[in-house]
Amino acid sequence: MGMEQPSSTNPAFGEAKKVLAPYTRTRQEVAHIRRVLALHLKSQVDDKGDAKLLAPISLACESANKLPTTSGTHGLRKEYLRALKANVKARQEFARLTTESQITKEKEVEEISLGPYLALENQKQKLERLRILQKYVDSLAIKTPAFASFLEQPAASIEALPQLPEEAIASAARSGSESSTVNLDDLIQDLERDVLRAKLLLKSEKNLLAKIRAEQQKQLRRKSSLKAAEPDQTLKALEKTRNELISWVEEELGKAGNSDAQPESPSKPRDSEVPIEQTVTEVREKYTRYLRERKGLLEALARPAVPDIAPKTEDKDIPQEPQNTSEVGEMAGFITPYLSELLAISREQKSLSQQRSHLTTSLAKQNKETIQVFDRLAEESHLLPKYQLPQKRSRKGTGTFAEEVNMAVKESPGVSHRAEEWTYAAQASSIDTMEAVCVNVDEGKTALEEAKKALDRLDQMLGYSARKTGKGDNSGGDIWLQEAESGGAKDENTNIWSTIDGQLGVL
Structure with missing residues (x-):
């Protein structure tokens, strides 16, 4: 009664019941169908119908090892067990392949995700390094050589020189x-040599300093109508001029120190009787005098070229202050118009020295690379050892000045000497090659003449001498061309029997 009430009230339930009616059975019908199927299966497995089933039929869920063997079975059961084992093996293989594919996909996903991350980290590190470099480059670009601190650093670095160590002198003694x-x-x-070079430098710098002071005094003596500059501007101009002069003098000192063309003092003959202690004492005195003169030069360069302007103090020298100020103002008035020219000349000299050093370095580098290339080619070449450049022996008293200079240059071989060796080897090799070719050509001509003579003898033996004499003297032409032109006539007019044709009576 409980089931009929919802069907009358709910039409959807009734429709679903009608649709499922062919597939629904009662318990009695289900039990009857099972008994019929069991009897049918039993009859199919055992023809007699007396034997019982040893195992259930639905064995697809079992593994291949737990399945019954097919040794004691026959007919459809044996085929079914074989198919069942094949099915289980196929399922296991499918499961294994599925697991391996999943593991491979996971590894590929990890590699794909790790690669871009590592590339990104490398790019970040590179960007950080570039930022640091850019930071220091910008800071260096801001600090130009126009600052006074940059110009005063060389002078501060060479104020004090290291003394000669006493231990080294004692150990040497x-x-x-x-x-x-x-x-x-x-x-x-x-x-x-060092002492002499220092003396020469000191003398040149003293002359330069005296010249500069003379020019300054000459400018101070002049009386001009230019307006005096303000005290602050005057001090700035004087400091700038002093710094420029110091930098120029230091640059000249560096050039003179680095130059290799300085005059060297001739080596004095050393007396074997002079004791070593006396020699060491003389060397120490020379080195001390060198340090004293160098220190005096640096002090002279550091000393201001004009008297400083003293501050206003309550002293007895107060009346002299206007005179000093007026002198400084007049000197600044004279120097101010020439400051721009001095700066331009200083920059020009600096650029010329830098360009000269750059060109010298570049030429030396190129010369070194060229010499290395020549040396490497000379080691690998088989031509230079065979054709070596003959050594030119200069005769005493008979050579000219140019020949002596060339011989002196060739004592230290350079690029030109190596190129001359290659040129001589190439010319000698070409001459030898031409001689060998000429010898081979002569041998070929001789062989050709012998071949012509052999061909003439063959013609005489075969009876071709009449044809050859009738054509005239053809020794100057090509024998092969003559054979080609006279080939047809040979076949038509002559043969092996033509010599006895019509002359049988003679025989």
Whole structure:
């Protein structure tokens, strides 16, 4: 009764019941169908119908190892068990392949996700390095050489020079008797050379300083109608001029120190009787005098060229202050018009020196690379050892000045000497090749003449001498061309029997 009430009230339930009616059975019908199927299966498995089933039929869920064997079965059951084992193996293989594919996909996903991350990290590190470099480049670009601190640094760095170590002198004095005299002579010569170079530099700088002071005094003596500059501007102009002069003098000192063309003092003959202690004492005195003169030069350069303007103080020298101020104003008035020219000249000299050093470095580098290339080619070449450049022996008293200079240059071989070796080797090789070709050509001509003679003898043996004499003297032509032109006539007019044709009676 409970089931009929909702069907009368709900039409959807009734429709669903009608649709499912062919598939619904009662319990009695289901039990009857099962018994019929069991009997049918039993009859299919066992023909007699007496045997019982040893195992249930639905074995698809079992593994291949737990399935019953097919040794004691026959007919459809044996085929079913075989198919069932194949199905289980196929399922296991499918599961294994599925698992492996999933693992491979996970690894690929991890690699794909890790690659861009590593590339991004590398780019970030590179960007950070570039930012740091850009930061320091910008800071260096801001600090131009126009600042006074940059110009004063070289002067501050060379104010104090290291003293000659006493321990080194004492050890040299102790070991002088044991060491060879050649090393001591070399040391003395080097020190004398350095002292002489320092004296020359000091003399040139003193002359330059005296010249500058004379020009300044000459400008101070002049009386001009130019307006005096203000005290602050005057001090700035004087400081700037002083810094420019100091930088120029230091640059000239650096050039003179680095130049290799300085005059060297001739080596003095050393008396073997002079003791080592006396020689060391002389060297020490020379080095002390060199330090004293260098220190005096630096002090002279650091000393201001004009008297400083004293501040206003309550002193007895107060009446002299207007005179000093007026002198400074007049001097600033004279120097101010020439400041721009001095700065331009200083920049021009600096640029020229930089350009000269750059060109010298570039040429030396190119020369070195060229020499290395020539040396490498000379080691790998088989031409230079075979054709070596003959050594030119200069005759004493007979050579000209140009020949002597060339011989002196060739003592230290450079690029031109190496190129001359290659040129000589190439010319000698070409001459040898031409000689070999000429010899081979002569041999070929001789062989050709012999071949012509052999062909003439063959013609005489075969009876072709009449044809050859009738044509005239053809020794100057081509024998092969003559054979080609006279080939047809040979076949038509002559043969092996033509010599006895009509002359049988003679035979």
